[in-house]
Each structure stands twice: as C-alpha cells, then as structure tokens.
Amino acid sequence: MSEDYDVVVIGGGAAGLNGGLMLARARRSVVVIDAGDPRNAPAGHVHGLLGREGIAPGELLERGRAEVSGFGGRVLRGTVGAVAREDGGFAVELVDGSRIRARRVLVTTGLVDELPDVPGLRDRWGRDVLHCPYCHGWEVRDQAIGVLASGPLSVHQALLFRQWSDDVTFFSHTLRPTGEQVEELAARDIRVVDGEVASLEVVEDRLTGVRLSDGTLVAREALAVSPRMVARAGFLAGLGLRPVDHPSGAGEHIPADAAGRAEAPGVWVAGNVTDLMAQVGAAAAAGAAAAAQINADLVAEETREAVAAARNRFSADTEARNCARVAADRRHGL
Numbered sequence: 001m002s003e004d005y006d007v008v009v010i011g012g013g014a015a016g017l018n019g020g021l022m023l024a025r026a027r028r029s030v031v032v033i034d035a036g037d038p039r040n041a042p043a044g045h046v047h048g049l050l051g052r053e054g055i056a057p058g059e060l061l062e063r064g065r066a067e068v069s070g071f072g073g074r075v076l077r078g079t080v081g082a083v084a085r086e087d088g089g090f091a092v093e094l095v096d097g098s099r100i101r102a103r104r105v106l107v108t109t110g111l112v113d114e115l116p117d118v119p120g121l122r123d124r125w126g127r128d129v130l131h132c133p134y135c136h137g138w139e140v141r142d143q144a145i146g147v148l149a150s151g152p153l154s155v156h157q158a159l160l161f162r163q164w165s166d167d168v169t170f171f172s173h174t175l176r177p178t179g180e181q182v183e184e185l186a187a188r189d190i191r192v193v194d195g196e197v198a199s200l201e202v203v204e205d206r207l208t209g210v211r212l213s214d215g216t217l218v219a220r221e222a223l224a225v226s227p228r229m230v231a232r233a234g235f236l237a238g239l240g241l242r243p244v245d246h247p248s249g250a251g252e253h254i255p256a257d258a259a260g261r262a263e264a265p266g267v268w269v270a271g272n273v274t275d276l277m278a279q280v281g282a283a284a285a286a287g288a289a290a291a292a293q294i295n296a297d298l299v300a301e302e303t304r305e306a307v308a309a310a311r312n313r314f315s316a317d318t319e320a321r322n323c324a325r326v327a328a329d330r331r332h333g334l
C-alpha cells in the first residue's frame, strides 16, 4: 500500500520540521517521517536560539510537530530504509515495509557524532563532555576545561574555549600539535598535557578529571571533544547520493548548492546532513529555505504542465473551428 504526497521530508529535527511547516503553509501535501533520534537528544537545553533560549530539545520538537500538524502536514514516526525513483517521482520505503510516494524529497536526517573511544566519555556526552562552545560555552564559563585532541579542528576548539575560561588544558592524546600550534596555545595560556588519555573520572554524576594512561589525574570539570561528524544518509545510495568528505576535514556530508539542491534532481538537503556546523537555528532556517525552493520548483512544473495543456486545448479548439468552417463551406457549395 503506498500513499502519495507532493513532498516527503525525511527526518523530523529542526531542519525537517521547519521544512514541513513551510510546505504545509504553502498548501502542499507533506509528510515528515522521523525516527525520533535528534542529534542533541543527550543535552538538557538548546542554547543560542533566538526566542527559545534554554528550551528542552524534546519540547522544541514537540512544538514543531504540533505546528506542522496544525497546518495539515502529517508527521509520521518511522525510519526510511531506501529511496528510489518511480514514475517521475520517488518511492520511499520505510524499514517497517510501508511505502510512500512523493514528487519531491527533502532530506534532513542530520549526522552521527563518532565520539573518541575513551572509556566513560560516551556516558558524559552532552552533559560535561561537549563539542560546541556556542552551545555550551556559557554554561561552563570560568570552569576548568579540558580539550581532548580528537580531530583536525581540536587546536582551534581549544583557542575558542579559551574565550569562556582562563583555565583551559589541551590533552594532545594521540595527536601531536605542530610547532606553530604549540606556540599559539602557549601564547593564550593554554596548558598542553602530553600522553594518552585513558579514562574520565566521574564523582557523584559529575566529571572531576581526566586520567592519563600513566595514571596521572588532571582535574577538569568539562571536556571538549571533536567528534567525527558523518551524515546519516545511507538510504540515499539508490539515488546515487553518498556522503563525501567535508572540506573542513571534520567528517562527511551530502553536498548541495546554496539553495539546498542535492546532486540528484528532485532531492533537497538541509541541516546537519549537508552543513555539519549548523546549529539548531541555522538548521531550521535551511529547512525553511529548501522548502521554499521545493515549492517554487513544483509551481514551475505545474505552470509548464498548465501551459502545455492550454496549448493543447487551443490547438484542439482551432482544429475544431477549422473543421466546422470546412464543413460549412462544403454545405454552401464553396
């Protein structure tokens, strides 16, 4: 059994719900399919979001779902397993076996944070193990902050966190900063601790320190890490779309043009699946912008079809008038 829509939005986080909202308000039939696992689910609050500063991530999305539904959009809990072209549109298959057909696809499935493999680190993710100073810097201001070298942007991250605290320690772990980076860190009073990090120390549900493999304990209240960020987009392989290396070296994304148009015709992408750095506000804005582009694309298609139909009608009318004139001429012996 399959259902038909103008647009299927795959992923119901900030990007997908704002896209769904725009499309529903544009009087498009739209379904947002969401697996219910937004990237910031481990965090208690959304920060840096105008008008909703500090809202719980779940509450923000609950409001978004209600807004989409309020304008006639459908929000469906489910996981998309594959997308294929069918009859000039798309067939979207869910892992439960159901199918949805749509004329256009907006992909907003976000990314997976591949965390450094340090015992105890995953349990603290989104609490006192952090990645984004603009999301959590204020909350850990003036604290003893560690930065675990875990990606190509780790030194940059340490320099950023220094904006929020005078007490920043850089754990070089398995990476070695270059001479220039060592100079930069030293110039900003960021201590560099060499040696592999073995585990995190947690007391009464709070991070208290970073344990090195030689047993040394460095007291820290928060630890910044650089996860490798990989777009969640395996289900697009049937359309020839695969995540590729992001130019920053921070992970893999689905490339798109400035309007969110992916390399496969009829497919748009928005949010973290294409823009690894997007925070909630930017993801939502990209979803809304892509939705407007999709609506414009559908309007253009409908206009082409209407013009072709009008021309056909005009030709048929002209032919009928010509036939009638010939018949009348014959009747009058002309």
Ligand SMILES: Cc1cc2nc3c(=O)[nH]c(=O)nc-3n(C[C@H](O)[C@H](O)[C@H](O)COP(=O)(O)OP(=O)(O)OC[C@H]3O[C@@H](n4cnc5c(N)ncnc54)[C@H](O)[C@@H]3O)c2cc1C
Pocket: 010, 011, 012, 013, 014, 015, 016, 033, 034, 035, 036, 037, 038, 039, 040, 041, 042, 043, 045, 046, 047, 048, 049, 078, 079, 080, 081, 108, 109, 110, 111, 113, 125, 126, 132, 134, 135, 136, 232, 235, 270, 271, 272, 273, 278, 279, 280, 281, 283
């Ligand atoms: C710990 C943490 C804290 C953060 N804190 C902040 C903050 O304070 N402020 C801020 O602005 N940003 C914050 N961020 C960033 C924020 O999470 C992202 O900007 C935002 O989630 C991006 O929205 P999105 O819609 O692109 O993706 P997501 O929010 O990840 O939504 C994608 C949705 O798609 C669904 N999905 C995935 N695959 C499928 C599939 N195959 N079928 C159906 N559905 C699927 C997922 O389940 C998910 O619900 C934080 C990130 C992390 C990791």
